Amino acid sequence: MSRALAGLRVLDLSGPLGNYCGKLFGDLGADVILIEPPEGTALRREPPFVDDKVDIEASLPFAYANTSKRGIVLDLEQERDREVFRRLADTADLVIETFRPGTMSAWGLDYATLSARNPRLVMTSITPFGQTGPYAQYVAEDIIGMAMGGLLYLGGYPDTPPITSYGNQAYAAANLYGATASMMALLAAEQTGTGEHVDVSMQESVVMALETAAQFYDLEGTVKKRWGGKQRHAGTGVFPCKDGYIYFMAGGVGGNRFWRLSCDWFEEEGVPGAEQFREERWFTHEFLGTDEAKKIFADIFIPFARRYTMEELYRKGQEKHVPIAPVSTPADLLTNPQLRHRGFFTEMTHPLRAEPFLAPGAPYQLSTTPWAIARPAPKLGEHTAEVLAELDLHAGGRPAAGAGVR
Amino acid sequence: MAGRRPLEGIRVTDFTWIGAGSFATKMLADAGADVIKIESSERLDSLRVAPPFKDKIKGVNRSGYFSDRNTSKRSFALNLKNPRSRDIVLKLVEKSDVVANNFTPGVMERLGLDYASIREVKPDIVYLSMSMQGSTGPHSRYLGYGLTIGALSGLHHLSGLPDRLPAGTGTNYPDHMPNPCHAVFAVLAALRHRRRTGEGQYIDIAQTEPTIALLAPAVLDYTVNGRVATRSGNDRPGVAPHGVYPVAGSDRWIAIAVTDDRQWAALVNVLGQPDWARSDRWSTAADRYRDRSDLDRLLGQETARRDGEELMSALQSAGVPAGLVRDAADLIDRDPQLAHRGHWVKLNHAEMGETIYNAPPYRFSKSRVELRTPAPLLGEHTREVLQELLGIGAEEGEALIREGVLV
Numbered sequence: 113m114s115r116a117l118a119g120l121r122v123l124d125l126s127g128p129l130g131n132y133c134g135k136l137f138g139d140l141g142a143d144v145i146l147i148e149p150p151e152g153t154a155l156r157r158e159p160p161f162v163d164d165k166v167d168i169e170a171s172l173p174f175a176y177a178n179t180s181k182r183g184i185v186l187d188l189e190q191e192r193d194r195e196v197f198r199r200l201a202d203t204a205d206l207v208i209e210t211f212r213p214g215t216m217s218a219w220g221l222d223y224a225t226l227s228a229r230n231p232r233l234v235m236t237s238i239t240p241f242g243q244t245g246p247y248a249q250y251v252a253e254d255i256i257g258m259a260m261g262g263l264l265y266l267g268g269y270p271d272t273p274p275i276t277s278y279g280n281q282a283y284a285a286a287n288l289y290g291a292t293a294s295m296m297a298l299l300a301a302e303q304t305g306t307g308e309h310v311d312v313s314m315q316e317s318v319v320m321a322l323e324t325a326a327q328f329y330d331l332e333g334t335v336k337k338r339w340g341g342k343q344r345h346a347g348t349g350v351f352p353c354k355d356g357y358i359y360f361m362a363g364g365v366g367g368n369r370f371w372r373l374s375c376d377w378f379e380e381e382g383v384p385g386a387e388q389f390r391e392e393r394w395f396t397h398e399f400l401g402t403d404e405a406k407k408i409f410a411d412i413f414i415p416f417a418r419r420y421t422m423e424e425l426y427r428k429g430q431e432k433h434v435p436i437a438p439v440s441t442p443a444d445l446l447t448n449p450q451l452r453h454r455g456f457f458t459e460m461t462h463p464l465r466a467e468p469f470l471a472p473g474a475p476y477q478l479s480t481t482p483w484a485i486a487r488p489a490p491k492l493g494e495h496t497a498e499v500l501a502e503l504d505l506h507a508g509g510r511p512a513a514g515a516g517v518r
Numbered sequence: 519m520a521g522r523r524p525l526e527g528i529r530v531t532d533f534t535w536i537g538a539g540s541f542a543t544k545m546l547a548d549a550g551a552d553v554i555k556i557e558s559s560e561r562l563d564s565l566r567v568a569p570p571f572k573d574k575i576k577g578v579n580r581s582g583y584f585s586d587r588n589t590s591k592r593s594f595a596l597n598l599k600n601p602r603s604r605d606i607v608l609k610l611v612e613k614s615d616v617v618a619n620n621f622t623p624g625v626m627e628r629l630g631l632d633y634a635s636i637r638e639v640k641p642d643i644v645y646l647s648m649s650m651q652g653s654t655g656p657h658s659r660y661l662g663y664g665l666t667i668g669a670l671s672g673l674h675h676l677s678g679l680p681d682r683l684p685a686g687t688g689t690n691y692p693d694h695m696p697n698p699c700h701a702v703f704a705v706l707a708a709l710r711h712r713r714r715t716g717e718g719q720y721i722d723i724a725q726t727e728p729t730i731a732l733l734a735p736a737v738l739d740y741t742v743n744g745r746v747a748t749r750s751g752n753d754r755p756g757v758a759p760h761g762v763y764p765v766a767g768s769d770r771w772i773a774i775a776v777t778d779d780r781q782w783a784a785l786v787n788v789l790g791q792p793d794w795a796r797s798d799r800w801s802t803a804a805d806r807y808r809d810r811s812d813l814d815r816l817l818g819q820e821t822a823r824r825d826g827e828e829l830m831s832a833l834q835s836a837g838v839p840a841g842l843v844r845d846a847a848d849l850i851d852r853d854p855q856l857a858h859r860g861h862w863v864k865l866n867h868a869e870m871g872e873t874i875y876n877a878p879p880y881r882f883s884k885s886r887v888e889l890r891t892p893a894p895l896l897g898e899h900t901r902e903v904l905q906e907l908l909g910i911g912a913e914e915g916e917a918l919i920r921e922g923v924l925v
């Protein structure tokens with residue numbers, strides 16, 4: 113099988129801010145080596161765990177974000193292991209690191225040092241706020257990135273404090289922008305023979321996801337706020353139905369045909385009161401934004417929606433070409449006929465489970481160079497001896513892989 | 519930044535519109551690709567008429583939403599419904615490396631611009647398709663936006679409070695991060711493969727799937743442990759305090775995450791060792807997490823009296839992860855870190871004048887990655903592209919405009 117990133121070697125020194133970035137490279141065929149400290153990367157402590165057993169070999173977020181990697185342990189507090197890392201970096205195309213700015217430099221592993229030995233090397237540093245600046249030394253967890261990037265302010269309900277999104281999305285943003293920037297730098301390095309240092313900020317990565325909040329402030333002087341649980345404008349929001357919730361965007365975004373199509377749908381269903389939606393005022397942003405419009409819409413639409421299941425409303429609405437979708441639970445995803453048709457969920461194995469289980473699979477289908485998991489996430493230090501042997505180094509005189517841990 | 523642009527020499531014939539697609543090709547454009555946006559006044563990119571508008575005056579060249587997602591691109595006006603358009607597109611494709619679209623499956627086929635047709639004129643093309651549901655399957659013709667994708671993918675269900683309606687992120691989130699970033703990564707990987715082997719390929723993205731990939735822990739909790747996760751506010755299992763606390767002012771908040779006992783001790787110190795906080799009741803993470811609702815209330819009473827900036831600074835100096843819940847005005851007017859990084863870039867747009875744009879969230883030590891130009895006016899580069907790339911002279915070009923082809 114042809115792999116898009118064959119021949120690239122990636123050293124992943126990271127944790128929550130970079131392990132998914134490394135995974136993207138590994139699943140497209142790069143040789144990714146996860147380098148962990150003796151106690152393991154921080155992601156190994158992230159729940160949920162296999163059978164809820166709190167153990168560094170049982171974290172599911174770790175297992176997911178580290179597929180297709182080999183794993184070695186290096187104690188970078190020790191000069192001996194730092195030298196091993198330098199030797200390894202001589203063979204690499206990309207280093208992903210997420211230490212506090214200045215750490216790599218204090219260890220003598222900064223970009224200048226590594227690139228002097230290996231000019232084609234790209235190093236991507238993914239940190240909460242970037243390499244320099246007044247907050248460069250600030251410490252941050254995901255929720256801090258969500259807060260300082262402005263996305264947290266938009267989440268939650270008008271009558272509650274801001275509420276973050278599920279799934280460590282600030283880390284995700286940093287990982288993903290780290291991955292795209294790394295690929296850009298690698299393409300350049302392969303053409304010019306010269307690598308470079310890429311500096312990615314989690315805060316800035318989150319700011320990219322603010323939709324129009326910055327532009328509303330800049331162009332209209334308004335500060336966007338959270339609106340969860342309400343209609344964003346009439347016809348757009350979560351509505352209860354027979355067996356759960358659906359998300360409906362009767363008016364779509366911008367100028368389009370959807371409001372009219374929604375009217376056609378309601379008319380065909382004989383929804384009482386829906387004829388008024390054809391009145392001119394319902395075609396203006398101004399009116400749709402009023403409490404009056406939202407109330408009228410809810411009073412007319414919800415009694416109709418409550419008669420049907422999520423699946424029925426999804427099918428009926430989509431047959432009329434209106435943007436409507438079920439509010440899926442994780443269990444719903446596994447039975448979603450479209451995702452099943454695409455074979456999106458893929459079998460993953462784990463040393464703590466006898467049988468394989470399903471996990472999110474290819475986020476993109478590449479016809480010639482398919483995505484594939486090459487191997488499950490490594491146990492702590494699983495490939496230390498193998499990788500050192502490839503470098504003509506021996507584990508002798510070094511602590512055995514994972515020794516003393518747990 | 520005097521360096522080379524990493525995607526210099528890459529040309530994209532860009533049929534993407536609205537959110538995720540336009541954002542993806544913008545990232546390529548900011549990195550130096552020549553992205554030629556195919557659009558038409560006959561069927562507007564609906565983001566062009568999505569608010570906010572400069573001075574609140576609606577117009578196809580006045581949307582801030584559109585502008586931010588279309589920097590560094592050229593706009594080529596072409597009415598795809600006109601039968602003469604296809605030949606013009608194919609000429610452009612011959613000179614392109616990537617063709618991108620995020621239409622519902624069937625649209626490019628009807629236009630005769632599907633992968634098979636494009637490959638006939640440009641065998642090594644990298645063809646990106648990023649519809650909502652993917653190119654085949656029972657729901658492949660279903661349509662939606664980022665918010666419905668957020669619902670369908672599980673993100674909406676998982677975000678908010680357990681006893682309230684699902685709240686989601688408050689945005690069309692999948693459009694702004696998961697989908698464009700995964701799409702760009704895939705395109706760049708495919709370009710690398712092409713450079714090494716001469717082979718192009720077809721990339722099929724279903725816009726639900728990159729978002730589900732980011733929700734893997736919830737999927738795995740179900741497939742491995744049989745648990746259907748639900749929304750849990752700002753809770754993080756085993757970690758307390760973890761959440762958002764009021765500070766002085768109206769609707770002002772600070773996020774605090776205490777992940778170990780040392781940080782707890784530091785937090786208590788910064789708060790001036792109040793009596794309630796010195797109690798043994800909070801000495802271990804397990805204790806703090808068990809009684810977190812009391813802890814959150816007590817901590818909130820403490821923080822509510824304080825100035826947010828001062829509290830953040832004091833907590834960070836003590837090594838406690840803390841950050842203010844910034845709103846858009848804070849980020850633009852008062853965030854010294856974003857200012858230091860030059861995140862907000864002012865560009866002078868032909869119709870909107872000087873407005874702000876997001877810079878890419880990464881800095882390269884050598885390459886030039888930057889906003890080269892503001893969003894194009896609709897059809898701004900039609901004549902330029904005709905002459906430079908298609909060899910169609912001014913006279914013929916004007917005729918094509920008059921006849922409703924290049925509009």
